[in-house]
Amino acid sequence: MNDKTAIYPIGTQGKPWGEQEKAEWLAQQTKKRSYQEQVVAKIDALKDRFQVEQYGELNYQDATFPLFVIKTKNWDEEKPAVLVTGGVHGYETSGVQGALLFAEEQMQEYSDDFNIVVFPCLSPWGYETINRWNPDTVDPNRSFIQDSPAQECALVMSYLDQLGVDFLAHIDLHETTDTDNSEFRPAKAAREGEVNTNWNIPDGFYLVGNSENLQQEFQIAVLEEVSEVTHIADADEEDKLIGAPVDLHGLISFPVNQLGLCISLTNAMYTTTTEVYPDSPKATPEECNRAQVAAVVGALKFLQ
Template sequence: MTEQQYPIGTPGQPWGVEEKQQWLKQQSVKRSYFDDVVTQINQLHDQFDVEQYGALEYTNNTFPLFLLKTRQWDSAKPNVLVTGGVHGYETSGVHGALAFAKQHAEQYSQWFNILIAPCISPWGYETINRWNPFAIDPNRSFKENSPAGECAAIMDYIASHQLDFVMHIDLHETTDTDNSEFRPALAARDGKVNTNWNIPDGFYTVGNSEKPTPDFQKAIIDSVRQVTHIAPADDEGKIIGAPVEQEGVIHYAGKELGLCMGLTDAPYVSTTEVYPDSANASPEECIEAQVAAVKGALEYMRQAVI
């Protein structure tokens, strides 16, 4: 565990408008949401109903927000939700959602209505950021009257269509930049002292402490272990500072913390976490792990719940 001082702001004092503007000026476009993501979505019109559910007006650019909906939506089938890119910098979450859509969603649509929002935070994707331009973390902002447009857009869509879900899986990564950039920035923004956590080497899930589902989480872990390794607990029996509840699984309070996993009232929810900086995993393997996680979740639902 190490402390790290962030170059913006005064220690012990939360950021104001000036500090947030200073932070924003340091951000730059590093990749293209339109080239990397929208082009793939546009290739899926023959397989899905593609809907634009909103748009974000950021830094002289407009980011349309898209979701993919399986065809022949049937009220007799349970609804499942797959989300990626809530933290735009977490690459395999976005591309794992798209890969699942391309490779497997049609097969599972015989049992489920599937809604896929592959990139919740396109500005974050382009600038490789955890936050949006207002230094707001979308994955702490899934709450009523959300200050994050990324969250409000998908929340409004689900509410306006009166969608209920039996399952929601949200695809994330834990990276070395969590310690080198994002946790120090968070502490500086909030006027707190940063203490880094141990970055786990491998895949793990975050279950909802408000609705524990150990068998569901195990099904995800068992599916992913066929693709990549599962993160071990650290010397304190924890992963990212939280007690390990079972192999590769920790718990957070989804709705209380405003996490994307609390977006719906689904009884079965999971947030996936892969480690793309591992010496034992490639970017492609991380994408495959995300796909395996979604498949493992759906197989559990198909065999144990339906």
């Protein structure tokens, strides 16, 4: 595929997908790893230390995926609440495994100061099939909106609405991968009937903030903590990351409410989306997971 104008093999160029093209895409998806073994088993191992609840389930392609949330025990309404989400895009492995690693190694330490809520894997079908979309070709991280077309989003939104908590902060764990250019951006353009234009994939960690409430000192604190674990991405020759102008080294921002991104899920004062680069020759899977943990820890240290 051409780096900048890759043509996707499904559909007719210039024509948005209909149901036939979506069905053709879905038929090509296969299970590549186990949500039960790699995620649910790790959640089960945390039940003695934390409150684990099933908040819903997804039923896709004759498979059932129970959805879980992990919460600190001894909930105290006087303590600030912090939300951590992972696996909004199921293919972004360290978002899921980093959330679980944070719960396993760090969550208890901060439970005296915070009520913490962790959704480690919002999109388990995407995790198993290594996909950005759900089976309906819907991107969950553009679907945190009223009457969401993505079940993954609607179930989380419903749970949090019933929980009735005002969160102080929300950290959403993501990755930017080489497959964004080789697969997911070309697929998106084909679905929309548009011409694909890829961006430069940054080598390193960066953050995406809310352009309408950036909270730069908070973002800097997160980046500083992460820099102890892995390298921060430099801007490209146009002083951009993934096509967006940098606000500062390692930080870009978007109007997240307008785009329906996950960090618009609450009215939290402090929000950020992490972006780890797992394809870097300078990073390992373990380093990527620990960079996600460091991002959450950096946020909590700032808020203490």
